[in-house]
Amino acid sequence: MSQSWPSVSRAEMVTPQVIVVGSCMTDLVSVTPRLPKAGETIHGSKFFIGFGGKGANQCIQAARLGVKTSMVCKVGKDSFGNDYIANFTKNHVSTDFVGQTAEAATGAASIIVNAEGQNAIVIVAGANLLLDSEDLKRASTAISRANVLVCQLEIRPEISLEALKMARSSGVKTIFNPAPAVAQLDPEFFTHSDIFCCNESEAEILTAAPVNSPQEAGTAGALLLEKGCKVVIITLGGEGCVILSQEDPTPKHISTNKVKAVDSTGAGDSFVGALAYYMALYPHLCMEDMVKRSNYIASVSVQTAGTQTSYPHRAELPQGMF
Secondary structure (H helix, E strand, C coil): CCCCCCCCHHHHHCCCEEEEECCCCEEEEECCCCCCCCCCCCCCCCCEEEEHHHHHHHHHHHHCCCCCCCEEEEECCCCCHHHHCCCCCHCCCCEEEEEEEEECCCCCHHHHHHCCCCCCEEECHHHHHHHHHHHHHHHHHHHHHCEEEEECCCCHHHHHHHHHHHHCCCCCEEEEEECCCCCCCCCCCHHHEEEEEEHHHHHHHHHHCCCHHHHHHHHHHHHHHCCCCCEEEEHHHHHEEEEECCCCCCCCEEEECCCCCCCCHHHHHHHHHHHHHHHCCCCCCHHHHHHHHHHHHHHHHHHHHHCCCCCCCCHHHHHHCC
């Protein structure tokens, strides 16, 4: 298999505080008055290309808040892949474990955003699906020394699970974002996740319980705790989120400040990246405080168009949050 890795010595590698094993996607974004119906062609008002992928989004948001980050991922040997590596460097994300392969194209996401900021997304994973156990072994030392590891499901699930197990065996805190969700998720994901963070639709898929309100989110969260999760967070968009844990199984609804959403794309990733930041650098905070601050950061992101372009830097946020 034709692939390449950055030429960097072990001594030069930066030990990350947050390490993300996951996906990189090039976002192809169309802005439209409304989402098209099946078979319908409509006129859009704007088109742009951006950087996305749940893993990379989460890593970029954490980095912009000021924590040392590293991404474990794979992109294609193509212009999108080259641009993505440059994007990581620009955002001060270590590229020690970003591989390039000629066997597949860089992952891509076609995104349609309507006037209300709602979106519809189709992803083609491409090179993301070629991330494998050998890639994790290259990053094993960094994973074992990190404060927090974050995983999702836009790469092969078995690789995400392997990364979670590597981290937990070294006492590293783990955040698992089961997105995009699958109904028959390997049970070990629940037991190897310190924080199990999903949105309403993902919670519905995983529990077969409806989630249309904070109360129903609490019910679904209880079902996830039964599967072995330590802490469950179900994000509810503009309604904030619900949190519950093995130590305190009573659901707590944590609201967020109401804002006018311009584009909700990547808001959940902003939340996860912010949470990883707080877990890594502010472990003395209670989980409720971390979630409140992460909620606020995600609410800032929805007020600007684009995915990573909407993610705030530390200097743009109230300094009382740090």
